Amino acid sequence: MSQQPKITLFHVHKDAMTAAVDTFQRDWPEARISNILEDGLFEWIRETGRVVPDMYAAFEDLTDYALDRGADGILYSCSAFHECIDACIAKHDQPLLKPNEAMIEAALNQGRRIAVLATVEPTITSISAEIETLAIKTGRPVTVIPIMVEDAFDAMAAGDGARHDRLVAAAAKDTTNVDVIVLSQFTLSRAAPAVQAATDIPILNSPAAAVRKMRRLLGG
Numbered sequence: 001m002s003q004q005p006k007i008t009l010f011h012v013h014k015d016a017m018t019a020a021v022d023t024f025q026r027d028w029p030e031a032r033i034s035n036i037l038e039d040g041l042f043e044w045i046r047e048t049g050r051v052v053p054d055m056y057a058a059f060e061d062l063t064d065y066a067l068d069r070g071a072d073g074i075l076y077s078c079s080a081f082h083e084c085i086d087a088c089i090a091k092h093d094q095p096l097l098k099p100n101e102a103m104i105e106a107a108l109n110q111g112r113r114i115a116v117l118a119t120v121e122p123t124i125t126s127i128s129a130e131i132e133t134l135a136i137k138t139g140r141p142v143t144v145i146p147i148m149v150e151d152a153f154d155a156m157a158a159g160d161g162a163r164h165d166r167l168v169a170a171a172a173k174d175t176t177n178v179d180v181i182v183l184s185q186f187t188l189s190r191a192a193p194a195v196q197a198a199t200d201i202p203i204l205n206s207p208a209a210a211v212r213k214m215r216r217l218l219g220g
Contacts, residue, residue: 005218006032008066008074010059012042015156016077016186023189023207028215034071036062041078045122051083059084060091067094075099075214077186079206080122082130095217102209103182104131108140110202111179115145117171117195118184119153119164127184145178147171153187161190169194172203180204 007024011017017035024033041058045051059081066074073095076085082098089096104127107114114131118124124146135142149171156164168191172181180202183189189205196203 004030004032005072006034006070007214007218008069008071009033009035010062010066010074010076010078011035011037011186012039012045012078012081013187014039015190019186019189019207020075020077020210023211027208027211031215034066034069036066038062041081045080046120049122050125051081051122055081056084056087059088063088063092063096067092073097073214073218075210077207079118079185080120080126082126095214097210097214097217098130099186099206099210100127100130100182100184102213103204103206104134105213106204106209107131107180107182108135108138108142110204112141113143113145113178113180115147115175115178115181115201116184117147117149117168117175117181117188119149119156119168119188120185121148123184124148127182145175147175156187156190165191165194169198172201173198175199175201182206 009020017037024031075097077099079099085098116127128144131144149168152164152167172195183205186206189207192205
């Protein structure tokens with residue numbers, strides 16, 4: 001593989017796109033990245049509260065488009081759509097990386113009790129299922145502690161990033177008796193410094209772990 005692989009980043013929210021792009025620029029600047037942003041999918045899943053069948057076609061069409069354009073790999077940043085991403089992975093041989101896959105692998109190495117912080121409700125269900133599935137595959141018993149941070153996403157959407165970070169950090173500070181806290185959305189990575197300052201519990205975030213894994217998969 002070339003030292004400058006072509007990677008498509010697939011997003012349903014502009015702040016997730018920013019988090020992914022910033023992480024690539026910091027951790028793997030040699031990669032050639034392009035972005036697909038379909039924010040209508042984000043509004044759709046907030047309305048439904050879950051993945052519905054018609055969402056699969058959108059993911060498959062846009063994945064096919066990216067690969068037809070020559071992408072060596074795709075990184076999805078949309079945590080709530082893991083079923084749609086799994087369907088795409090099953091169709092293709094290229095590295096297609098789910099947003100939280102690498103972070104979950106790291107979390108399982110940290111211990112059995114994993115706190116999942118989210119600011120969008122469907123993400124709780126999605127990432128909890130991913131953690132439990134991988135735990136079963138690897139033979140590691142696990143307990144998932146879901147933590148929904150109310151009002152934080154709306155604060156960020158309104159342009160108040162500082163309030164978003166304070167709410168997430170406060171939720172982390174109130175979290176006890178766990179081995180690791182995972183920030184379960186790409187949009188949450190912006191709060192990582194505030195969260196780390198609020199607790200002594202190990203913190204993991206998706207973009208950094210995902211970039212490391214994609215680089216390893218593509219030999220960069």
